[in-house]
Amino acid sequence: MKKIKKVLLILAGLLLLLVIAIAIFINSLKPDYSGKKTLDGIEGEVNVYFDPYGIPHIYAENEVDALKALGYVHAQDRLWQMELLRRVAKGRIAEVFGKDFVKTDKFFLSLGIDDQSAQTVANLDKNSETAIMAQAYLDGINDFIKNGPTPIEFYLTGIDKEPFSIEDVYNAVGYMAFSFAMAHKTDPLLTSMRDKLGDEYMKDLAIDSDTSTVWIKNYHGIKTDSLGTDITASVTAALENLPVPLFEGSNSWVVSPEKTKNGKVIFANDPHIGFAQPSVWYEAHVVTPTYEKYGYHLAGVPFPLLGHDRNLAYGLTMFENDDIDFYYEEANPADSTQYKTVEGWKPFEYVTKTIKVKDGEDVSFTFKKSQHGPIMNDIADQISGERPIAMSWIYTKPKNEVLDALYGLSHATNLEEFQSALPKIHAPGLNVMYGDAKGNVGWWATAKLYQMPDSVSTKFILDGTSGKDEPIRYLDFSENPSAVNPPWHYVYSANNQPDSIAGMLYPGYYLPENRAKRIVQLLDAKDDWDKESFSEMILDVTSPVNTDLVTELIKLFDVSHLSTEQLVLVDSLKNWNGEYTLNSTSPTLFHRCEYFMVKNTMEDELGTEMFNEFLGTHLFKRQIAWGAKMENGKWWDNVNTKDVVETRKDIVMKSFADAWQSLVKDLGPDPSQWTWDKVHTLEHQHPFGKVESLRKYFNVGPFPVEGTREVINNLSFPYDSTGYYKVSSGPSTRRIVDFSDVENSISILPTGQSGNPFSKHYKDQAEMYVQGKFRKMMMNKQEIQETAESVLTFTKK
Numbered sequence: 001m002k003k004i005k006k007v008l009l010i011l012a013g014l015l016l017l018l019v020i021a022i023a024i025f026i027n028s029l030k031p032d033y034s035g036k037k038t039l040d041g042i043e044g045e046v047n048v049y050f051d052p053y054g055i056p057h058i059y060a061e062n063e064v065d066a067l068k069a070l071g072y073v074h075a076q077d078r079l080w081q082m083e084l085l086r087r088v089a090k091g092r093i094a095e096v097f098g099k100d101f102v103k104t105d106k107f108f109l110s111l112g113i114d115d116q117s118a119q120t121v122a123n124l125d126k127n128s129e130t131a132i133m134a135q136a137y138l139d140g141i142n143d144f145i146k147n148g149p150t151p152i153e154f155y156l157t158g159i160d161k162e163p164f165s166i167e168d169v170y171n172a173v174g175y176m177a178f179s180f181a182m183a184h185k186t187d188p189l190l191t192s193m194r195d196k197l198g199d200e201y202m203k204d205l206a207i208d209s210d211t212s213t214v215w216i217k218n219y220h221g222i223k224t225d226s227l228g229t230d231i232t233a234s235v236t237a238a239l240e241n242l243p244v245p246l247f248e249g250s251n252s253w254v255v256s257p258e259k260t261k262n263g264k265v266i267f268a269n270d271p272h273i274g275f276a277q278p279s280v281w282y283e284a285h286v287v288t289p290t291y292e293k294y295g296y297h298l299a300g301v302p303f304p305l306l307g308h309d310r311n312l313a314y315g316l317t318m319f320e321n322d323d324i325d326f327y328y329e330e331a332n333p334a335d336s337t338q339y340k341t342v343e344g345w346k347p348f349e350y351v352t353k354t355i356k357v358k359d360g361e362d363v364s365f366t367f368k369k370s371q372h373g374p375i376m377n378d379i380a381d382q383i384s385g386e387r388p389i390a391m392s393w394i395y396t397k398p399k400n401e402v403l404d405a406l407y408g409l410s411h412a413t414n415l416e417e418f419q420s421a422l423p424k425i426h427a428p429g430l431n432v433m434y435g436d437a438k439g440n441v442g443w444w445a446t447a448k449l450y451q452m453p454d455s456v457s458t459k460f461i462l463d464g465t466s467g468k469d470e471p472i473r474y475l476d477f478s479e480n481p482s483a484v485n486p487p488w489h490y491v492y493s494a495n496n497q498p499d500s501i502a503g504m505l506y507p508g509y510y511l512p513e514n515r516a517k518r519i520v521q522l523l524d525a526k527d528d529w530d531k532e533s534f535s536e537m538i539l540d541v542t543s544p545v546n547t548d549l550v551t552e553l554i555k556l557f558d559v560s561h562l563s564t565e566q567l568v569l570v571d572s573l574k575n576w577n578g579e580y581t582l583n584s585t586s587p588t589l590f591h592r593c594e595y596f597m598v599k600n601t602m603e604d605e606l607g608t609e610m611f612n613e614f615l616g617t618h619l620f621k622r623q624i625a626w627g628a629k630m631e632n633g634k635w636w637d638n639v640n641t642k643d644v645v646e647t648r649k650d651i652v653m654k655s656f657a658d659a660w661q662s663l664v665k666d667l668g669p670d671p672s673q674w675t676w677d678k679v680h681t682l683e684h685q686h687p688f689g690k691v692e693s694l695r696k697y698f699n700v701g702p703f704p705v706e707g708t709r710e711v712i713n714n715l716s717f718p719y720d721s722t723g724y725y726k727v728s729s730g731p732s733t734r735r736i737v738d739f740s741d742v743e744n745s746i747s748i749l750p751t752g753q754s755g756n757p758f759s760k761h762y763k764d765q766a767e768m769y770v771q772g773k774f775r776k777m778m779m780n781k782q783e784i785q786e787t788a789e790s791v792l793t794f795t796k797k
Contacts, residue, residue, distance in 0.1 A: 029149050030758045031076040034790035038797040040143055041136075042068055045795050049788040053775060054753040054761030056792075057285040057784045064136045066286050067302060069794050071140020072148075074282055074297060077754040077761075079144065079161075080153040081278050082172075082300040084687070086164070089113035089171035094363075095356040096157050097687070102363050105355045110367050110374040112396045113174035117167045120400040124166070130407040131166070137302035138164050151756060156688065157358075164300065172300045173402050177395045177428035189613050191326075191461040197605055204633040206622040249511055249729075250317030251538075251712055253492035253519055254435040254443075256485070261528040262740035265435040268534050269306060269315030270731035272714050277684040277700050278755030278762075280732045281306070283747070285779065293410055294777050296733060303406040306735065308745065310779070311413055312436035313737040317493045319429030319445045320618070322507040323395070327372045327464030329388040339370050339388065342467035346371065372464055390464060394448055395427035402426070405446075415440045415484075422446045423477035429508075431493035437739045443491035445481040445498055449506060450474050458507050481506070492519050509618040512625060514545040514710035531738040531746065538734050539772045540712040546590060547578040549625050556649040557656070566660060569671050580708040582677035587708060588667075589674065592659035594624060595719050600651050600658070601627070604638045615719045621710060662723055677704035682715065682727040682770065684751050684763075700751045700763040702726075703770045713772075734774065743783075746774035 033050045042065040049057040056073045060066035075082065087093055091105035091114070108114075124131055142163045154161060194202050249272035257263045273280050281296040284304075295304025306315045332338035338345040348368040355363045367378035372390040401424035408421025409432070418434060422444050425432075429447035434440070450471040452458055462469035481498035483491050494515040498506065521544065522537055554574050559567060569589060576586040598620070603611040614620050627635065631648060638646050667674050681702040689699035705727060707715035717725040730750075737745040750769050754761040768775070778784050 029152055029756070031073075031754060031756055032148075032792060034792055036793045036795060037072075037147075039068055039072060039140070039794040040797050041139055042794060042796045045793060048073055048792040048794070049784050050790050050792065051778055051784065051787060052789050053764060054759065054789070055283045055285065055778075057287070057778065057781075057788075059287050059781070061288065063133060063286075063288050063291050065794075066288050066291075067133050067136035068140040068143070070284055070286060070297075071137040071142075071302070072144045072794070073140075073792070074137075074284065074299075075141040075144035076148055077756055077759065078278060078282055078299050079141075079755075080151045081755045082141070082164070082168075083154075083159075083161075085172045085175060085299045086168040088175045089117070091353060091355055094360075095358055096159055098358045099360050102355055102357060106353075106365060106367075106379050108175075108178075109353045109355070110351075110376075110379045111174075111178060111391075111393065112374065113178065114167075114171055116396045116400060117170035117174060120170055121165075121167050128404075129411075130404045133407065134166055134169055134302045134403065138166060138169070141300070152758070153688065168300055169302065169403065170400065172298060173406075174395065176298065177402075178393075189610070189617065190459050190619075192610065193606065193614075194460065196610075201605065201634055204627065204630060204635055206619065206626040249320075249495045249714065249716075250431075251492075251494050251515060251519065251714070251731075252315050252317050252431070252433040253490060253523060254313075254433055254441040255523065255529050256441050256489040257439045258489045259523070259527045259529055260740070261530040262738075264437070264738065264740035265313075265439060265441060266529055266531065266534055266739070267308070267313040267315070267433070267435040267737040268538055268735065269317075269433060270538055270714075270734045271306070271316055271318075272716070272729055273732040274729045275682065275684050275727065275750060277686040277689070277698065277751055279684065279750045279752075281749065283749070283753060283777075285777075285784075287781070291411070292779075294779060295410065296735075301406070303403070303410045305406065306733070307410055308737045308742070308777075310437065310742050312415075312418065312434065313739075314409055314418065314435075315433045315735065317431040317433065318495050319431050319447055319498075320495050320508045320510045321429035321445070321447050321449065322458050322509065323393065323427055323429055323447060325372075325392045325458050326376075326461040327370070327390045327392060327469070328461055329370050329372070329375065329390050329464045331388055340465040341371065342465075348375070370464065389461060393427075394450070398426045398448055400426070414438075415442065418442075419444070431495075433491065433493065435737070435739070437742070440485055441489075441491050442484040443482060443493055446477075447480070448474060449480060449501075452507075475501070488524075490523050492516070492523065494519055510622070511618055512545065512622045512710060514543055514625075515712055515714060517544055518542060518712055531736055531741070531744075534736045534738075535746070535774060538712060538731075538736065541580040541707045543578040543580070543708070543711045545625050545710070547576060549628055550574065550576060550590065552629055553652050556652045558649075558653060561653070565671055566656075580676060580680075580706055580711060582704055582706055583675050585671060585674045585676070587676045588663070588679055589659065589671075591679075591708070591725065592663055592723055593655050595723070596655035596658040596662075597628065597651060598624065598719075600638070600655050601635050604640050605635065612720075620719075666723055676706070679723065680705060680708065680715070680717070680725045680727065682730075684766070686757075698757055700766050703766070705770050706772075735777075736774070737777075743779045745777045745779075747777045748774050 044061040044065060046058065046060040046065050046069040048069055051057065058066050058069050060069060089108055091109035094101040094105050145161045145163060150161060250270065252269040254265060254267045257265060260266050283296055285294045292309045293304060293307045295307035297304050330340040332345050338347050348370060350366055350368055352364060352366045357363055368375040370390045372392040375388045375390050377388055405421050405424035409418060412418035412421060415436060422432060425446040426448035432444045432446050434442040451473050452471055456469050479501055481501050495511040496513055496516040497510045518540065550573055557570060562570065573586050573589055580587045606614060636646055636648050636651055663674050667678060682705045683699055683701035686698035688694045705715055707713035709716040715727045715730040717727050733747055733749055735747045748769050749765045751766045752761045752763045756762060
């Protein structure tokens with residue numbers, strides 16, 4: 001008995017030692033928010049004050065020292081995120097996650113982002129301010145890699161930490177540029193739809209610019225075959241499991257002093273990006289004797305994409321311009337290594353790449369390039385057609401000065417300096433929003449825009465052989481859409497259609513007018529805006545477009561076929577104000593009906609695969625209201641019912657019946673229980689959270705959440721047959737800068753500042769975010785010092 005007790009005591013002791021060892025190990029992986037560290041290459045002491053939400057306020061004697069400290073603290077909170085983001089463009093995701101990501105790596109390698117980054121860096125002036133500051137930031141990251149703890153994700157995947165280079169910065173920006181684009185999902189699909197169904201069906205789609213919608217108005221000081229489906233499927237497959245978020249949309253509005261209570265500009269911005277954990281932005285406040293900026297940083301990018309100081313504020317939304325074109329090429333029947341051009345046969349360029357695969361053999365592949373770009377047939381396994389299709393993307397064509405632009409925006413001190421940096425953004429297409437302490441407001445659509453022949457629609461695959469479908473000219477930046485200090489005293493953007501430029505409506509994949517209509521409706525109605533009313537507006541969950549649609553379609557209901565319960569809910573829907581609150585049942589019924597209406601209208605013609613691909617496009621979002629209001633058209637008839645020609649009324653009634661039946665099946669027979677909180681939820685997913693046993697340790701949520709697609713508080717979701725709306729994208733921050741009280745400007749992040757699951761700031765803003773709360777973006781040094789959670793001091797080695 002004594003021996004057994006002795007053995008048990010030994011085992012208990014060993015178990016205790018193991019628990020202690022694990023605790024010590026975990027504690028060693030946490031970010032260091034306090035104490036003293038040496039930092040190679042700095043000239044003087046740098047103090048980093050971490051506020052109660054883990055946001056660093058960096059005080060240094062010069063900007064190089066500040067950027068090195070920024071790189072270090074950014075890396076200790078977000079190194080894993082940085083690692084993934086830089087790997088995408090280089091085709092190195094399969095190296096981390098295995099063979100399932102080989103097609104993703106193939107796709108991104110073929111885009112040429114990494115090749116263009118290498119070329120840009122080879123021609124970079126290493127003595128430019130942009131290069132010097134970027135390198136300082138990278139030095140800070142690399143110092144952490146060398147001397148700091150290794151994040152847990154590196155242990156779990158078995159990959160080694162590697163130093164960062166300036167090519168990684170350009171690759172991160174290049175990935176961002178591609179994720180903004182929509183043409184890769186839409187153009188090949190539309191071509192297949194046209195080839196399958198004919199032009200009569202296509203004219204009833206919201207493809208072209210809508211002359212009746214709410215436009216963003218210019219102001220310049222003067223009043224004024226199945227191959228396509230295969231490509232769409234292959235691109236969707238390559239992107240669907242990408243372990244970093246895609247950029248989606250955004251809102252921003254800036255109000256002039258004439259419309260504010262305190263007579264100063266107020267600025268709001270909430271970029272819509274795919275939700276993930278960690279969230280996209282890293283906040284940092286950098287102060288030197290000659291520079292100050294409270295900024296939002298993309299992982300691995302030294303200069304903030306969003307920012308403000310006491311003089312000015314700026315932010316971004318997605319322009320949604322069409323910057324990708326697809327071309328049919330014609331291979332030489334006598335020599336498959338050549339393709340047809342106006343000048344005659346030219347040789348394809350052949351590019352070979354190798355992908356390292358975790359727990360597998362390296363994969364080498366070769367693809368062809370024409371004068372337009374990579375031949376997609378050689379990249380995606382799903383493409384079985386023989387006719388070569390090339391993808392032309394503006395990002396990889398002109399000189400890349402995007403990093404210089406970001407440096408310029410973050411260092412501008414006035415409107416003129418800010419505006420001078422904008423032409424350097426050739427891609428991605430951005431709406432850049434601006435407001436300043438002097439009372440100026442501005443909006444510019446930044447992108448390298450080009451004019452196509454009048455007869456050419458870039459929404460379909462073009463002819464690459466004749467020369468007739470080529471750009472005529474690049475537009476000068478002065479021709480881009482913009483408005484500075486307009487007489488209506490505000491600027492805004494919501495990814496909607498911009499006003500005409502250069503005598504044309506510029507083609508794009510603009511989102512429907514829903515958010516724009518609501519923003520204009522609210523801004524026009526009020527001339528005494530303040531920070532509090534801006535806070536309410538940025539959380540608005542009302543859709544005037546959806547209520548208009550209900551009003552239009554409910555007229556078609558044959559109430560004699562409805563039960564008492566159905567009549568009650570239809571009456572409630574009829575009186576619905578368009579709000580998406582958690583306890584409301586009208587949103588649930590509306591979206592079920594909307595899904596079935598689109599399904600019953602279009603799936604019979606498109607087929608299941610093509611229909612599901614259509615649901616993933618911006619065109620689908622535009623089609624919902626536009627198409628439903630169309631009284632007549634070929635889409636209404638179900639081609640599978642040979643002896644009946646269905647009308648819009650038939651489709652409306654069938655869709656309501658289908659929606660009702662599915663809700664009873666999913667949520668029970670009591671319609672009062674069909675509340676929005678049961679179907680609309682938000683979970684922030686970490687790449688490891690896809691493994692069920694790790695989900696609770698890495699993911700954040702799920703939370704029932706207000707809002708919906710295409711309201712100002714745009715908590716969006718993909719449509720599918722499940723009838724549950726798992727939010728996939730939305731405000732990546734909600735940010736309000738009030739120049740009447742700039743030190744009390746407010747913001748929020750979706751989860752937390754840190755991407756380290758052992759940090760207390762991993763998810764400390766998550767519940768605040770879903771509750772619509774804010775926190776202060778502190779700029780007052782005394783307040784920062786008095787409220788600092790901790791201080792980390794860097795000294796030179």
